[in-house]
Every structure is written in structure tokens, then in C-alpha cells.
Amino acid sequence: MNVAILGSGFGLYGYLPALAALPCRVLLPERYRAVVATRAELSGFAAGIDWVADEHAAIDRAQALVIARRPADQAGLIAEILRQDKLERLLLEKPLAPTPALAAQVQDQIEVSGKMLRMGYMFGFTDWGRDLMGRSPTGNLQIKWTFRAHHYKANLSNWKRSSAEGGGALRFYGIQLISLLADLGFDRVLASGTVAAQPDEAEVWRATLSNHQGARCEVEVDSNSAQTEFLVRAPTLSLAISLPDPFGEASDATQDRRVPILSSLCRDLLTSEQTPHFSYRKTIALWQAIEDVTVHRIGERG
Numbered sequence: 446m447n448v449a450i451l452g453s454g455f456g457l458y459g460y461l462p463a464l465a466a467l468p469c470r471v472l473l474p475e476r477y478r479a480v481v482a483t484r485a486e487l488s489g490f491a492a493g494i495d496w497v498a499d500e501h502a503a504i505d506r507a508q509a510l511v512i513a514r515r516p517a518d519q520a521g522l523i524a525e526i527l528r529q530d531k532l533e534r535l536l537l538e539k540p541l542a543p544t545p546a547l548a549a550q551v552q553d554q555i556e557v558s559g560k561m562l563r564m565g566y567m568f569g570f571t572d573w574g575r576d577l578m579g580r581s582p583t584g585n586l587q588i589k590w591t592f593r594a595h596h597y598k599a600n601l602s603n604w605k606r607s608s609a610e611g612g613g614a615l616r617f618y619g620i621q622l623i624s625l626l627a628d629l630g631f632d633r634v635l636a637s638g639t640v641a642a643q644p645d646e647a648e649v650w651r652a653t654l655s656n657h658q659g660a661r662c663e664v665e666v667d668s669n670s671a672q673t674e675f676l677v678r679a680p681t682l683s684l685a686i687s688l689p690d691p692f693g694e695a696s697d698a699t700q701d702r703r704v705p706i707l708s709s710l711c712r713d714l715l716t717s718e719q720t721p722h723f724s725y726r727k728t729i730a731l732w733q734a735i736e737d738v739t740v741h742r743i744g745e746r747g
Contacts, residue, residue, distance in 0.1 A: 451500050463707035464511070464708075474500050505531075549729050562725070563710060570713075571693060576684070592690060608647050612646075614639060628728075633654060634734045640742050647741070651663075651666075674690075675690050
């Protein structure tokens with residue numbers, strides 16, 4: 446199967462090695478060649494790449510497509526992508542679009558097209574995520590994820606800082622947890638708030654969710670913290686997870702540690718015969734419900 450990747454950042458250092466372990470041929474636009482050649486952890490994959498003129502040529506030849514672009518760019522490509530008869534399978538990064546309303550529109554378009562879809566929600570492919578999903582907590586749950594994102598470490602002004610562009614602790618990072626919690630049955634939002642030093646940013650997102658059984662989930666995502674940790678507490682399940690981050694260890698020390706998880710996600714994309722549209726719609730609905738009540742505060746993180 447020919448699989449094209451659009452995106453010269455995470456598309457290459459994340460999805461290229463993830464796909465290299467699978468029975469497929471990777472198509473890349475010619476302009477990505479220099480990136481692959483100059484990154485030591487990627488150069489070894491060159492033999493498995495078919496180089497094509499540009500992104501349009503990659504889309505034309507692909508049977509499956511991985512998009513790792515900005516949310517607005519991704520949403521803007523959908524119309525062209527869905528016109529491609531040869532293209533059968535899509536893997537789109539999260540969030541699907543900068544806002545839940547636009548994400549719902551894109552989701553509808555893809556569903557009508559009949560193309561197979563996988564979203565870049567990784568937590569369900571981790572060991573701890575499978576464990577949590579398998580036990581379906583009925584009691585209270587606490588999840589805390591703190592780290593310092595690269596754009597804060599390096600003081601970069603890019604889209605990942607901007608809530609309006611789909612970035613920030615809620616829309617870019619928190620959507621991973623929103624997807625997991627929607628699948629666990631949390632569908633009511635009791636409170637939600639973000640804190641940041643600058644307008645249109647969300648360094649911290651905190652929320653309280655509940656389900657129909659009355660169980661609560663307390664969530665905190667801090668993307669500009671000096672402390673790096675990932676905690677999950679579910680006392681009724683005697684579940685207590687404490688990790689440096691949600692992603693575990695890489696099988697190769699030179700690779701991004703998310704690669705094994707992405708490889709599982711890509712394998713699911715290439716082999717599955719069904720799309721979990723209902724799950725994806727639940728995620729967008731919960732995201733919208735969260736956005737509807739979120740209070741944005743500028744100032745001290747507290």
C-alpha cells in the first residue's frame with residue numbers, strides 16, 4: 446500500500462519511522478528530502494521512500510494518507526483529499542480543526558465520503574490507556590499531566606501557543622484526554638478553565654467532568670510547568686499510575702518515544718475495515734461542551 450505523509454515536522458520524525466515498521470511504501474514530496482537526509486534518526490529510512498514532485502502528486506498516488514499539519518491547514522485540505530477516488534484511508538492529526546464547530550463539519554464530510562479514518566489520539570494505544578479502558582472506571586478519576594512544551598522552553602511564537610489556531614493546553618494537548626474520557630463515558634462538564642500569561646494562550650487547563658453514574662473526573666494539563674509528570678488515580682479500581690509522561694519508552698533511543706504508539710495507530714489505520722465515527726463524534730461533542738463553559742483567565746497561574 447502507498448502511504449503519503451504531509452508534514453515535514455512530526456510527519457517525518459514521528460510517522461515516518463512508525464510506518465517504516467509496517468508493510469507499506471511511503472510517499473514523500475521532494476522538498477522533504479533535505480530534512481530526511483540531515484536528520485540522523487531518519488536517514489536510514491530513505492530506501493523505503495518514493496519521492497514525488499510535491500504534495501499534490503503524493504495525494505494523487507496514495508491509497509492512504511497521513512496528515513501532520515497545522516489544524517487550519519488540515520481542515521483546508523479536506524475538500525481536495527476527499528475527491529481522490531484512489532485514496533481509501535486517512536490518518537489526521539489532532540485537533541481535527543482549530544475549533545470544535547469546524548471539526549464537526551470536517552468529521553461530517555469525511556463520514557459521508559466513506560473513507561476510512563483514524564485520528565491521532567494516542568492514549569488508547571498506550572499500556573495505561575488500554576488498562577483504564579478495559580476496566581471502565583465507575584468511581585472518581587483524577588488525571589494530571591504537567592510538562593514544559595518545546596515552544597515555551599525555546600520561547601517560540603508559533604501556532605501551538607495560539608488557542609485560535611488549535612494550540613494550547615486545552616485544544617492541542619487536552620484533546621488527547623478529551624478523546625479518552627469521552628470513550629470512558631464522561632459527557633458532562635461541571636467546570637472548565639484555562640490560565641495563561643498572554644491572551645489567546647492556554648498554558649494550563651483544568652476541568653471537572655462527570656458521567657451518568659455521577660462519577661467525577663478532575664483533569665489538569667499544564668503545558669508550561671517546571672515539573673514533568675503524568676498521574677492517573679482511580680481509587681475504586683485500585684489504579685494509581687505515575688509516569689514521567691503518558692508515552693512510555695521508545696524501542697530505539699534515537700527515535701521520538703511516541704513512535705511505537707504511532708506504529709500501532711498506523712497499523713490500525715492500514716488493517717481496519719471500520720471507522721469509529723461514533724467515538725470521534727463523542728470526542729467533538731465533549732470538546733464543544735467544554736469550550737462552552739470554559740473561563741479563560743490571564744495572569745497568575747495559581
